[in-house]
Amino acid sequence: MGRSVAVVCPKGGVGKTTVAVNLAAALADKGFQCLLIGVDPQCGIVSSFGRGHYDLDFGLFDFFDSQGTPDSAIQESGIANLDFISSNIWSREEELELVNHAKANPECLRNAIESYKQRYDFIFIDCPPNLGPLTFSALIAADSYMVPLQAEELAYRALPRLFDSLAETAAKGIRTPEFLGILLNQVSTRTRLCASVIRRVREEHSDQVFQTMIPRTVRLAEVAYRGRPVSSFNPSGRAARCFEELADEILHPIIEA
Amino acid sequence: MGRSVAVVCPKGGVGKTTVAVNLAAALADKGFQCLLIGVDPQCGIVSSFGRGHYDLDFGLFDFFDSQGTPDSAIQESGIANLDFISSNIWSREEELELVNHAKANPECLRNAIESYKQRYDFIFIDCPPNLGPLTFSALIAADSYMVPLQAEELAYRALPRLFDSLAETAAKGIRTPEFLGILLNQVSTRTRLCASVIRRVREEHSDQVFQTMIPRTVRLAEVAYRGRPVSSFNPSGRAARCFEELADEILHPIIEA
Numbered sequence A, B: 001m002g003r004s005v006a007v008v009c010p011k012g013g014v015g016k017t018t019v020a021v022n023l024a025a026a027l028a029d030k031g032f033q034c035l036l037i038g039v040d041p042q043c044g045i046v047s048s049f050g051r052g053h054y055d056l057d058f059g060l061f062d063f064f065d066s067q068g069t070p071d072s073a074i075q076e077s078g079i080a081n082l083d084f085i086s087s088n089i090w091s092r093e094e095e096l097e098l099v100n101h102a103k104a105n106p107e108c109l110r111n112a113i114e115s116y117k118q119r120y121d122f123i124f125i126d127c128p129p130n131l132g133p134l135t136f137s138a139l140i141a142a143d144s145y146m147v148p149l150q151a152e153e154l155a156y157r158a159l160p161r162l163f164d165s166l167a168e169t170a171a172k173g174i175r176t177p178e179f180l181g182i183l184l185n186q187v188s189t190r191t192r193l194c195a196s197v198i199r200r201v202r203e204e205h206s207d208q209v210f211q212t213m214i215p216r217t218v219r220l221a222e223v224a225y226r227g228r229p230v231s232s233f234n235p236s237g238r239a240a241r242c243f244e245e246l247a248d249e250i251l252h253p254i255i256e257a
Ligand SMILES: Nc1ncnc2c1ncn2[C@@H]1O[C@H](COP(=O)(O)OP(=O)(O)OP(=O)(O)O)[C@@H](O)[C@H]1O
Pocket: A011, A012, A013, A014, A015, A016, A017, A018, A019, A040, A042, A044, A127, A128, A129, A185, A186, A187, A214, A215, A216, A217, A218, A219, A220, A221, A222, A223, A224, B010, B011, B012, B013, B129, B152, B153, B154, B155
């Protein structure tokens, strides 16, 4: 019975897509059936597997538009145990329409995900960098959520807005996902700014910050360039090992439960 | 008579806010009256000047909501010749409402900017990382636009969507802004990926890429941490000098015209 995790942060470029792709790949490498769902109009998931948005005949846009079944949107990633679905849109109008679909029918994604849970152990939902209808749709669809955070000032300042919005949603009696934690990403050990952000995040969120921190490494920037997760082209490198540790951290509470 | 420039890129974290703030500061240092308008719900402009969103009694949200005059939203930045206006929103509902205001009344920003042109030489509009109604509002309000681009694969793949959307808008007879150019940002000279992206961008966009490239430097990440542009705390450093050169590149066509 699958678990769905929304990968969310209203700040741009913190690493939502990079984390979703490589964490899903690390769990797939351990034998879990994983599905990645890209609800970001930017289609970052598609690029991360070396495909063009035009390669997808069927995607999120179509099934939000009630065409076809949720299954028709599933694509093989080329990595064992790992599939994906992406928003297959291009123009500004399509982006507007996708957002309107999500606004009009926020339950649509949740219903599809309930059906996917029969066949996948983990479902990761890659969100856009805002708190709009697509992100909201993902948050009400997911069992839990995690927040990648670039260890820099502007990303750190984005956090309160996310947590306040979730608290507000919960106060209205809407079920909100369980918080798995903040994942510090693009960590560079040599700068004081980075150390300052990490210290403040750990102080303010103590046990809700993953132990694993993902370093800034060009290997992760290369994922979209090579069209494969880092565990596929550099399995013994530091980045791949970090995502393996992160996968264990995700699995740990499940094993102990 | 002022010129307005939209700073736009549908990819998150490429440096829109960092470029808008530091370029406006570099022009302000040269004696030009500059105004920064943050239409991103994330309020990155506010954080970059060391303020909290709650410090602003009046912002974009209010004048989109037709309260007060465009002038009531103007804040002093603390830097000579440099003022700013920010979206003063917080919750998810306010974000939704701001976007709806922009959708219902896309001309609102343009009319306000026309009035600002009487007192400012340059007006920079910092856009959110998407092609939604707020970005659209900025693009139809601006005389010109520039595209900061992180020299990495996912950012590079975001470009065609932006240009296609603008071409589509122009084809409908809607006036679109003049393209000033792509600004390569977060350039690290030592990685092949970076060099590959730069090469492809220069090949595909030749004379529409700024000569100046902004390096990845912790000084720029510190702007939001210190709450001041880099020219204010490190005027002789490389980052400040790059923005000075960029300001000259912006001024050059104007001088020659
Ligand atoms: N740990 C890392 N080391 C090096 N580069 C990274 C790392 N994490 C992410 N990147 C790179 O930083 C850029 C931003 O990452 P990514 O696109 O995954 O962030 P995002 O939060 O999904 O962005 P958006 O808000 O646009 O959806 C990408 O070019 C990516 O390759």
